[in-house]
Amino acid sequence: MERADPRSRRDAYGSRINRAHSPLLAYAVPWATILFASLLPLFPIASAAPIVPPVGLMTLLAWRLVRPGLLPVWAGFPLGMFSDLFSGQPFGSGIMLWSLAMIVIEAIETRFPWRSFVQDWLIAVGIVACSIVAAASLSGASLGPPLFAALVPQVLLSLMLYPIIARMVSTLDRFRLLRVRILG
Amino acid sequence: MAPPSSRRSSYSRRAQYGVFTGYVIAGVGALIGAILLALSLWRPASFNGPRTVAQDAVAPAAEASAEVRAESQNLIEAIRGYLRAGSQNAELKQEVELARIRLAEAEAIKRENARLKALLGLEQQENTRPVAVARLIGSSSASARRFAYLGAGSADGVRVGMPVRSPRGVVGRVLEVGRHSSRVLLLTDSQSVLPVRLTDSNVVAYAEGRGDSMLRIRLINLGINPLEKGDIFVTSGAGGYYRPGTAVAIVAEKTEDGALARIISDPAATDYVAIEEIWQPQAIRAAETPVEQSVADADDT
Numbered sequence: 001m002e003r004a005d006p007r008s009r010r011d012a013y014g015s016r017i018n019r020a021h022s023p024l025l026a027y028a029v030p031w032a033t034i035l036f037a038s039l040l041p042l043f044p045i046a047s048a049a050p051i052v053p054p055v056g057l058m059t060l061l062a063w064r065l066v067r068p069g070l071l072p073v074w075a076g077f078p079l080g081m082f083s084d085l086f087s088g089q090p091f092g093s094g095i096m097l098w099s100l101a102m103i104v105i106e107a108i109e110t111r112f113p114w115r116s117f118v119q120d121w122l123i124a125v126g127i128v129a130c131s132i133v134a135a136a137s138l139s140g141a142s143l144g145p146p147l148f149a150a151l152v153p154q155v156l157l158s159l160m161l162y163p164i165i166a167r168m169v170s171t172l173d174r175f176r177l178l179r180v181r182i183l184g
Numbered sequence: 185m186a187p188p189s190s191r192r193s194s195y196s197r198r199a200q201y202g203v204f205t206g207y208v209i210a211g212v213g214a215l216i217g218a219i220l221l222a223l224s225l226w227r228p229a230s231f232n233g234p235r236t237v238a239q240d241a242v243a244p245a246a247e248a249s250a251e252v253r254a255e256s257q258n259l260i261e262a263i264r265g266y267l268r269a270g271s272q273n274a275e276l277k278q279e280v281e282l283a284r285i286r287l288a289e290a291e292a293i294k295r296e297n298a299r300l301k302a303l304l305g306l307e308q309q310e311n312t313r314p315v316a317v318a319r320l321i322g323s324s325s326a327s328a329r330r331f332a333y334l335g336a337g338s339a340d341g342v343r344v345g346m347p348v349r350s351p352r353g354v355v356g357r358v359l360e361v362g363r364h365s366s367r368v369l370l371l372t373d374s375q376s377v378l379p380v381r382l383t384d385s386n387v388v389a390y391a392e393g394r395g396d397s398m399l400r401i402r403l404i405n406l407g408i409n410p411l412e413k414g415d416i417f418v419t420s421g422a423g424g425y426y427r428p429g430t431a432v433a434i435v436a437e438k439t440e441d442g443a444l445a446r447i448i449s450d451p452a453a454t455d456y457v458a459i460e461e462i463w464q465p466q467a468i469r470a471a472e473t474p475v476e477q478s479v480a481d482a483d484d485t
Contacts, residue, residue: 039242041326042333043249050395052325073206077213084231085238088324088331088367091231092220099214106207136328140225141374141395147328150396154326 012174019179029176030063030070031079033169038083050136050150053158055165056083057098057131061124062162062169064105076102093138097131121162128158229360236362239333243365246321247335254319254455312427314458316340320355320451321365328395330373332356332451334459337364342459345425345468350457353431353449354378354419358459371432371447372397379422380432385410388420389442391433397450399433401442411435411443424467427460 009016038056060079064071080098084091108123115123132151141147194200224230265272318336336342338361348355348368356376360367369376374395381388387410391399401417403409415435421428433445462468 041324042242042322043246050325050328050330054326072209074209074213076210077217080213080217085235086242086324088327088329090221090224090228091235092217092222092224094217096214096217096221099210099217103207103210103214106210132328138221138225139328140228141328144374144394146398147374147395150394151328 011179013177014179016179018182020182021177022180025178025180026176029172030067031075033172034059034063034079035082038079039086042086050154051157053154053161054087054128054132054135055161056087057101058124058128058158058162058165059169060098061101061105061127062166064102065120065124066166066169067173068109071102073102073106074099076100089135089139093135097134101127101131117163117166120166124162124166125155125159128162129155132158232360236337236360236365236367239365239367240337240362243321243333243335243362246333246365247319250319250321250335250455312460314460315346316342316459317456318459320368320454320457323370323451329375330370330393330395331359332368332370334358334366334368334457335364336459337362337366339363340459342366343462345462347426347430347460347462348457349430349460350449350451350454352454353447354426355449355451355454355457357425370451371399378426378432379420380417381420382411383416383418387411388422389417391417391445394444397447398436399445399447400439401433401435401445403442406441409438409440409442411438413438415443416448417445421463424464424471425462427463 013021034056037059040055041052056079060071060076064075076098077095080094080096082094083098084094087094104127105123112119132155133148136147136151137143220231316336318334318340321333321335323332324330332355334342334348342358342361344358344361346358348358354371356368356370356373358366359369370393371378371391372393372395374393376393378391379388380391380401387403388405389401389403391401394400401411403411413435416431417433417435419426419428419430419432431448433447435443436446437444
């Protein structure tokens with residue numbers, strides 16, 4: 001019999017014959033990308049002012065908002081600890097702020113279960129802006145108007161960067177659920 | 185579809201407990217974070233161990249990316265150079281003429297200086313060789329604190345407190361040392377204070393970081409503010425960490441009690457840096473010794 005539709009045995013993640021999602025990929029990709037993203041601000045530039053957005057936190061938020069329930073509520077604790085090792089913040093600030101961010105999203109989600117992308121964007125930027133200001137206040141730096149003025153470009157950059165990160169995360173999500181060949 | 189987390193977790197006790205435990209762990213995590221944060225603000229050196237190990241682990245990758253960064257900067261510079269070649273050539277010719285005259289003057293002054301020093305018996309045997317030369321491999325560019333990371337550590341002889349300089353001027357001071365990497369407190373960090381003086385007069389001041397890539401110059405002798413836009417500050421050597429006469433900052437704007445200054449050696453434009461010996465280690469030891477104890481005792485221990 002001729003096949004009516006050559007795509008009938010495929011779905012968005014590849015052929016369904018003899019192929020299945022890999023548990024390793026499905027669970028490791030989000031964690032690995034967040035860990036990698038929290039290393040990123042270290043590399044590109046040795047700048048005299050803080051300008052690079054907290055990419056690690058934003059990736060965490062994007063995964064949490066794109067795929068609710070994939071990361072446990074307590075994921076902020078280990079991931080924040082890793083980011084503290086590299087961020088230059090005093091140890092513990094990442095643990096606290098990332099945990100709080102996860103709890104806050106959970107609270108928002110029970111209040112507003114139905115959201116569009118724009119609302120997700122606002123939530124993410126709100127959390128990132130709060131955490132940038134909180135992190136600066138708790139960083140042990142001497143606080144003053146110039147320091148907070150220097151944070152504005154960073155917040156604006158985060159605002160612009162979130163949709164890009166969300167796009168990358170949804171692409172990674174497709175990769176995460178890719179069907180791979182089963183042996184045997 | 186409503187997200188799975190906002191759907192009821194079924195009538196299964198087990199599932200309900202699972203959700204509840206998740207919340208408890210997250211809350212406890214945040215609390216532990218707050219405690220650790222308070223601890224590390226109280227004693228900033230508490231978690232140096234894990235941090236330096238982690239730094240050492242990513243140092244090779246950071247080294248590679250620093251190389252790429254420097255290469256791409258060079259490429260852009262080269263293209264820009266071609267575009268401006270003509271006008272720049274004329275300017276440079278003029279500058280070389282002036283520089284030649286100044287060089288001759290400086291030569292004369294140097295000779296006179298040496299003669300006067302010899303007269304006073306002030307000739308010092310100073311070891312000006314740097315401890316190590318390394319790349320700035322990265323910085324905490326997402327944090328409000330300004331730290332940079334170096335590709336050299338205790339294995340290369342780097343110790344805490346050593347000044348770090350680039351060919352242009354002072355970059356900062358070593359804060360924490362790993363085996364093959366170390367953390368540098370940049371001048372623009374708001375916790376960094378550096379004693380400086382004007383190049384051509386005896387005006388002394390403190391240069392404090394503001395956290396936004398500018399330095400605040402605070403004059404020690406208040407009175408008529410003698411600073412002007414374009415004045416250059418160099419290290420004064422007070423405090424004993426930095427060798428005197430290294431360029432630090434250039435005045436960008438005059439304020440009431442001093443000035444706002446731009447750093448001369450911007451870490452973003454810096455590739456290789458030199459880590460130097462602490463200029464006067466004895467002075468620093470003396471400053472750290474309690475008043476009741478004599479410095480000679482401290483030297484023995």
